Amino acid sequence: MYRLARRTLAAAAVSLLAAGAANAQVKELRIGYQPSPIQDASIAMFETWGAKNGVKIVKVPNSYGVYVEKMTASLTSNSDQYDVIWHNDDWGQLWAHLLEPTDDVKGLEFAEKWGMDKIVFGNAAGQNTVVPMGQTFSVFFYRSDLVKPEEVPKTLAELVEASKKLQAANKVKFGYVGGMSMNHSWFSWLWSMWGNNCDVLSPPYERDNKKLAANGWKSMMTEPCMKETVEYWWDAINTHKISPRGMPAYDRNEANAIFMGGDAAFTVADSLWWGTFNDPAKSKMAGKIAAARFPLGPNRKEPFAWDDIWGWAIPKSISPERKKLAKEMLAAMMVDEEGQMKMFKATGAPPPNTQFWPKIAAADPFMKLLKESVLDSPNKVRGAYYFANWPAVHKAFNDTVTKAVTGKREDIAKVLAEGAPLVSKAAQ
Amino acid sequence: MFGEQQRFMLFLIAPAALLLGLFQVVPIVIGANASFRDWALYNPKKTWVGLDHYRAVITDPAFLEVVLPNTFIFMILSVAGSLALGLGLALLLNRPFRGQKIVQTVLMVPLMVAPVIAAIMMRWMFNDQFGIVNAVLEGLGMEGQPWLVQRWTAFGIIVLTDVWLWTPWFTLLLLAGLQSLPKEPFEAAAIDGTTTWRVFSHLTLPMLQPVIVVCVVIRAIDAFRTFDIVWTLTGGGPGRSTELFSIYAYVLAFLNLDLGRGSASAIVGGLIILVVGVVMYRLVDRVTKS
Incomplete structure (x- = not known):
């Protein structure tokens, strides 16, 4: 009996040693990501590094539709399924306690500071938990073959006028198109709301959870600015007919398809769509697209910029050897100038190393515009909130404004008032 | 303890019982446990909260006033629609005609299509800009509609998709039922010169009733x-106007990442369908006995 126990223990010890040795000679890194142009370009840099250093990069694609829940389950179960995962500002605080601090990753000194703010990605100890992949924010795209730069609408009212003019001249079917349904609300609701000095929670643009809590997680659904925003879209769809009647149900892909098909003059989309919009194989409007600042609502006079990052993170639960190797890879990505140039060319997303930005801007007018109007802007807005209940708040907000915009115009205030406590409650 | 025959029987059912236990019973037990705890997917504290989640679900106005009515309306419309169409097709296929086998095979195609694929197809068909439905309407001089923006048109498309997917299943089972009916009563009715409608209403339908009831209960x-x-x-929209029970539970568990409340809502739904199921099984029993 004792002999059997001794043998079992010895076998277990040998297995552990073997596993330890295997970990010590890590030769592959598994990347959990969602296929998209910017992530593909970033992973290409990992592969370049892997080829030079004899590390196999194993790509594990995940659907966007289930990414958060799947990755959250993976992180909380302490699995070692992934060594590096795609990270997003929306989930910065959701996962902060489950991720390895990344302050020691070399090259982070070149990263842009706003996007990596502790309020977004900092853990309870104030450590950073992300390495940037690139800047991801939306911009206002317009058809440069139809609209001269000096004619680009600067206000929401001008957007209506410009759209109607183009529609009357039979240049386009619609003026504006953008995603409106849940998880696509940035492309209509959120930007137009921010441009009208409005936000989901009060005070507007505040992202410090302590201040939001001190204010009782009060929603802005009953504020006049919110009513104006919903009425604007109701009128755009039903009265002025500058946007399709089906828009409240559109996701970003449907809206982008209409814009790329040449049926709309204006849209708001992530800047990383620049490459796709200008790809003749995918877009009828390739070469006929430019970007500008967001049009503003009646309550705001100063331009604003929405700026966030996408990034990479390392699960806390993986072995120290894998963490070390993952950090080496991410550090190499941070200084890979050639790879980052390729990333910008393929996507239009400003790459993670700010040192390369002036060089790109000097050669590329689109980057010049992004730099002037977004990256160097003093009036920046963050695209999400950074507490665990944000998905629930976002859904309650989107359900309410969708109900309001698809109902009767005279009921808008009533619907917003009914939704206000639901938004506040979801935040608590 | 067990005889040889019983041991052999246990041996045979063991793999199935093991799989059932691992993939059905254990998850239900874990879910039930989670439903009494503060169990956020991102931070599973697992502290005991008793019936809090259940209280929250059954007092939620959205659950009571939107989700449950939607679920039952969907259930009734979808089952009734699939049954009516399935029965009609089964009656047509029950008579010999040239190319019957080909038609029968073609009618079964929706059964081979994954529901998600069917839904994506329908979403594009009813897209207000690119969809074939509006293209046809506009071709006929009518105005295209934003189908997915209003509650009842969106709901109608959901029901239509489900009916399209499930009609062949009804057709297949009812056709098998029709072909197993005895010939004699129909021959006697033909000799008497009974009308087609009377044959259907007084012979076919009553004799097929047990098959119909079983199909309806399962579906x-x-x-x-x-x-x-x-x-x-x-996605349950616009707003929450087409939200069904399963979407409600999914949003709680996997969008809001509140596994505790999501599990509680799933169990509430499970209990509701248990009651509905028992009532329906009693109905089957009564019909079969009569």
Whole structure:
């Protein structure tokens, strides 16, 4: 009996040693990501590094539709399924306690500071938990073959006028198109709301959870600015007919398809769509697209910029050897100038190393515009909130404004008032 | 303890019982446990909260006033629609005609299509800009509609998709039922010169009733938990106007990442369908006995 126990223990010890040795000679890194142009370009840099250093990069694609829940389950179960995962500002605080601090990753000194703010990605100890992949924010795209730069609408009212003019001249079917349904609300609701000095929670643009809590997680659904925003879209769809009647149900892909098909003059989309919009194989409007600042609502006079990052993170639960190797890879990505140039060319997303930005801007007018109007802007807005209940708040907000915009115009205030406590409650 | 025959029987059912236990019973037990705890997917504290989650679900106005009515309306419309169409097609296929086998095979195609694929297809068909439905309407001089923006048109498309997917299943089973009916009563009715409608209403339908009831019970229970086509077509929107019970539970558990409340809502739904199922099984029993 004792002999059997001794043998079992010895076998277990040998297995552990073997596993330890295997970990010590890590030769592959598994990347959990969602296929998209910017992530593909970033992973290409990992592969370049892997080829030079004899590390196999194993790509594990995940659907966007289930990414958060799947990755959250993976992180909380302490699995070692992934060594590096795609990270997003929306989930910065959701996962902060489950991720390895990344302050020691070399090259982070070149990263842009706003996007990596502790309020977004900092853990309870104030450590950073992300390495940037690139800047991801939306911009206002317009058809440069139809609209001269000096004619680009600067206000929401001008957007209506410009759209109607183009529609009357039979240049386009619609003026504006953008995603409106849940998880696509940035492309209509959120930007137009921010441009009208409005936000989901009060005070507007505040992202410090302590201040939001001190204010009782009060929603802005009953504020006049919110009513104006919903009425604007109701009128755009039903009265002025500058946007399709089906828009409240559109996701970003449907809206982008209409814009790329040449049926709309204006849209708001992530800047990383620049490459796709200008790809003749995918877009009828390739070469006929430019970007500008967001049009503003009646309550705001100063331009604003929405700026966030996408990034990479390392699960806390993986072995120290894998963490070390993952950090080496991410550090190499941070200084890979050639790879980052390729990333910008393929996507239009400003790459993670700010040192390369002036060089790109000097050669590329689109980057010049992004730099002037977004990256160097003093009036920046963050695209999400950074507490665990944000998905629930976002859904309650989107359900309410969708109900309001698809109902009767005279009921808008009533619907917003009914939704206000639901938004506040979801935040608590 | 067990005889040889019993041991052999246990040996035979063991693999199935093991799989059932691992993939059905254990998850239900874990879910039930989670429903009494503060169990956020991102931070599973697992502290005991008693019936709090259940209280929250059954007092939620959205659950009571939107989700439950939607679920039962969907169940009734989908089952009734599939049954009516399935019965009609089964009656047509029950008579010999040239190319019958080909038609029969073609009619079965929706059964081979994954519901998500069917829903994506429908979403594009009813897209207000690119969809074939509006193209046809506009070709006929009518105005295209934003189908997915209004509650009842969106709901109608969900029901239509489900009916399209499930009609062949009804057709197949009812056709098998029709072909197993005795010939003699129909021959006697033909000799008497009975009208087609009277044959259908006084012979076919009563004799087919047990098959119909079993089909309806199975399908109704299945319809109660429909998720994929609704999630793909509308995501429960616009607003929450097409939200069904399964979407409600999914949003709580996997969008809000509140596994505790999501599990509680799933168990509440499970209990509701259990009651509905028992009532329906009693109905089957009564019909079979009569």
